Amino acid sequence: MIDSIEQQQRLIDGFPLLMGASAQFRQAFFRSATLVQIPAGHTIASEGSECGQLAVVFSGRVRVYKLAESGREITLYRINSGDSCVLTASCIMSETPFPAIAETETDVEALVIPSRQASEWVRDSTPWRTFIFGLISRRLADVIALLENVAFHRMDERIAAYLIAIASQGPVVNITHHEIASDLGTTREVVSRILKEFEGKGLVVGARGKLTIIDLPGLQAYCR
Amino acid sequence: MIDSIEQQQRLIDGFPLLMGASAQFRQAFFRSATLVQIPAGHTIASEGSECGQLAVVFSGRVRVYKLAESGREITLYRINSGDSCVLTASCIMSETPFPAIAETETDVEALVIPSRQASEWVRDSTPWRTFIFGLISRRLADVIALLENVAFHRMDERIAAYLIAIASQGPVVNITHHEIASDLGTTREVVSRILKEFEGKGLVVGARGKLTIIDLPGLQAYCR
DNA sequence: GGAGAAAGGTGTTTTAGTCACATACAGACC
DNA sequence: GGTCTGTATGTGACTAAAACACCTTTCTCC
Structure with missing residues (x-):
């Protein structure tokens, strides 16, 4: 009541x-x-x-x-x-x-x-x-x-889509690789490696527990 | 009406x-x-x-x-x-x-x-x-x-589970590898290879468009 | 500043999917 | 029976995800 x-x-x-x-x-x-x-x-x-x-x-x-x-x-x-x-x-x-x-x-x-x-x-x-x-x-x-x-989709595409979705709350997000893995149903290592790859391409920048999305269009290009 | x-x-x-x-x-x-x-x-x-x-x-x-x-x-x-x-x-x-x-x-x-x-x-x-x-x-x-x-599951486990499910309609099933692949979301080659492996272990016997389940308990052992 | 936890990194192996092509079988038609 | 044709299956070689095992860095809190 x-x-x-x-x-x-x-x-x-x-x-x-x-x-x-x-x-x-x-x-x-x-x-x-x-x-x-x-x-x-x-x-x-x-x-x-x-x-x-x-x-x-x-x-x-x-x-x-x-x-x-x-x-x-x-x-x-x-x-x-x-x-x-x-x-x-x-x-x-x-x-x-x-x-x-x-x-x-x-x-x-x-x-x-x-x-x-x-x-x-x-x-x-x-x-x-x-x-x-x-x-x-x-x-x-x-x-x-x-x-x-x-x-049907590869992990890198799924992670790119995931990053695009969270980027709507602003380009800097407090999140760990482990949390991303738990959301996507994979393991942390896979997330780490793919994020490293994204970082190499200048799409994102990572720090401990933090992720900054740099190049949103670049990520979007990944999702197809 | x-x-x-x-x-x-x-x-x-x-x-x-x-x-x-x-x-x-x-x-x-x-x-x-x-x-x-x-x-x-x-x-x-x-x-x-x-x-x-x-x-x-x-x-x-x-x-x-x-x-x-x-x-x-x-x-x-x-x-x-x-x-x-x-x-x-x-x-x-x-x-x-x-x-x-x-x-x-x-x-x-x-x-x-x-x-x-x-x-x-x-x-x-x-x-x-x-x-x-x-x-x-x-x-x-x-x-x-x-x-x-x-x-979460490997393809061989999923195929084993699939075979167990269809075996409930009798041990002999008319089905192609392609149909199994379409149900499970994978490709025919992967299904063919895994079925061959099952056949080698005496779990099933395949023929053109037909599959006979031989060892149901053996398949069940796969699903865990 | 040191222990321990949490986060992130990397080499190796396993599994799944791709490509290309070979083979096998069932009907249909002659 | 033999040949043709479409569908079904087998397989080797390759690529690349993803899992596994183990390592390093960074932070927190006493």
């Missing part, structure tokens, strides 16, 4: 679903939802978990990834503010176990909704239904795109 | 969703659905198609795959009787373009439902909603499992 008026207003302002919903739905939402704080680095759901509730991220970021027996990882996608963990949604709707690991990367505020309630709203609320379907579909498309990349 | 009583009965018997649904929903379903016949080898939807309707496969089999510029392919999943093309479902619900290619592998009978109708039933019919969510979730889980395989 979320009953503070200020809190409610803050959620409405930060969450398009609520912004567009009827007053009636908002009331029901605030009655059923709980706002929880989760610290960075916390595992929310792991391989095989059952999902008794749906979490909608209100602030912060969650990483959903697969872990191989070898210890290698690959990031399936990230959940940002306003998104929900679709896998949770999908598990709830179909009552199958969760097939990956979800871990907070930053401190996260999340709205937790009991799964029964979330299911009922799919029936009763058009905006909620649209929200849930939109999430699942987008993720399905994301995962398929990722699969295509992994199956 | 499907109005023959015999036809209706046939669909009810062959399609669990209808079997479990109310008489009212069945009526609405038969009013909106059209039964179409699609020959083998026909492309139903391709990269970027918009989805104006939802097809539920009643008999036959559809393969959904990604095609790389290089010509290599990888099968995302197959749609069998009673399943629907989730990607279509997902496109309809979220109004995003179709991210793969769907092609009939056998002659297919499909029930075609206008997308508006399919959307409305998600609101109005609990069995339909369960059906659609179940489909999408299962596919999401399938695609994630496939991604895990591609990202």
